[in-house]
Amino acid sequence: MIDIRTDRLILRRFRPDDAADLFAYLHRPRARCFQSGRLDTPADAEAEAVRRGRDDEHVAVCLAASDRLIGDLFCLPEPPDTFSVGWNFNAAYGGAGYALEAATALFGYLFSERRARRLYAYVEEDNAASRRLCEALTMRPEGLFREFISFVDDDRGNPIFENTMQYAILRREWSPLSSRV
Numbered sequence: 577m578i579d580i581r582t583d584r585l586i587l588r589r590f591r592p593d594d595a596a597d598l599f600a601y602l603h604r605p606r607a608r609c610f611q612s613g614r615l616d617t618p619a620d621a622e623a624e625a626v627r628r629g630r631d632d633e634h635v636a637v638c639l640a641a642s643d644r645l646i647g648d649l650f651c652l653p654e655p656p657d658t659f660s661v662g663w664n665f666n667a668a669y670g671g672a673g674y675a676l677e678a679a680t681a682l683f684g685y686l687f688s689e690r691r692a693r694r695l696y697a698y699v700e701e702d703n704a705a706s707r708r709l710c711e712a713l714t715m716r717p718e719g720l721f722r723e724f725i726s727f728v729d730d731d732r733g734n735p736i737f738e739n740t741m742q743y744a745i746l747r748r749e750w751s752p753l754s755s756r757v
Contacts, residue, residue, distance in 0.1 A: 578685075578689075580681045580682070580685055581640065582640070582677050582678070582680075582681050583640075583677070584639065584640055584641075584674070584677060585637055585638065585639065585640055585674060585677055585678055585681070586637075586638045586639075586640050586643060587635050587636070587637055587638075587649070587678060587681055587682060587685075588635070588636050588638065589628075589629050589632075589635075589636065590625045590626075590628035590629040590634060590636045590645075590648075591625065591629055591636070592622060592625050592626050592629070593625075594625045594636055594645040595618060595621040595622040595624075595625040596618065596621065597644060597645035597646070597666070598615065598621045598624060598625050598645060598648075599615050599618050599620075599621035600666055600668075601647065601664065601665065601666035601667065602615040602621065602624070602664075603615055603616075603621075628648075632651075633650055633651060633652050633653075634648055634649075634650050635648060635649040635650065635651065635678075635682060636648055637649060637665070637674065637678045645666075646665060646666050646668075646669040646674060647663065647664055647665030647666055647669065647674065647675065647678070648663070648664055648665075649661065649662070649663050649678055649679060649682050650662050650663075651682060651686060651695075653690075657691060657692055657693035657694065658692065658693060658694045658695070658696070659686055659690070659692050659694075659695050659696075660695075660696060660697070660698070661679070661682070661683075661686075661695050661696070661697050662697055662698070663675050663678070663679060663706070663709070670705075675709055676709060676712050676713070679709065679713055680713065680752055683695060683713060683745070683750060683752070684750075684752050687747045687750050692747060693746065693747050694744060694745070694746050694747070695715075695744065695745050696715075696718070696742055696743065696744035696745075697710055697715065697742070697743045697744075698724075698740050698741070698742055699740065699741045699742075699743060700738045700739070700740055700741075701720065701738070701739035701740065701741055702739075707741065707743075710741075710743035711743075713745065714745060714749065714750070714751070715743035715744055715745045716743065716744060716745065716749075717741055717742070717743055718742045718743065718744050719741070719742050720739060720740070720741055720742075721739065721740045721741075721742065722739050723737035723738070723739065724737065724738060724739065724740040725737065725738055725740060
């Protein structure tokens with residue numbers, strides 16, 4: 577993954593010094609889909625930052641002015657030319673358009689440099705913010721999977737299944753100008 581710069585952000589590989597900021601939003605993940613990646617200690621965060629820095633699937637999203645980590649994107653390749661994409665941001669930076677700016681930059685990179693044909697994202701049906709982000713990225717809803725997956729259990733240890741939306745976009749449908757950055 578090469579560094580990608582936008583007006584306000586830097587998208588880059590994770591580094592060990594990202595651990596404290598990663599811990600800040602993964603210690604208590606807001607979205608249930610990130611519960612399995614919850615970090616219990618700062619040492620866990622350091623190990624996770626090092627692990628993520630070794631691959632091109634995890635992208636650190638940092639403020640350009642300070643290089644401070646505010647969230648992350650992922651892009652999991654599915655050969656030959658499809659990527660599963662997603663995002664997770666520190667709530668303290670919500671509402672400023674950072675997720676849209678970062679995802680727009682990543683989509684442009686995946687379509688132009690990695691020659692992706694198709695990108696798709698899974699979003700829990702009740703995650704309104706991520707659904708709005710998909711729509712701002714001009715992704716189209718492709719379906720609703722009822723009781724698709726479980727990330728958490730109820731008080732008796734039974735899985736709570738999530739209804740999950742799938743959004744997608746093809747390279748021929750993508751126009752960075754169609755996204756509101």
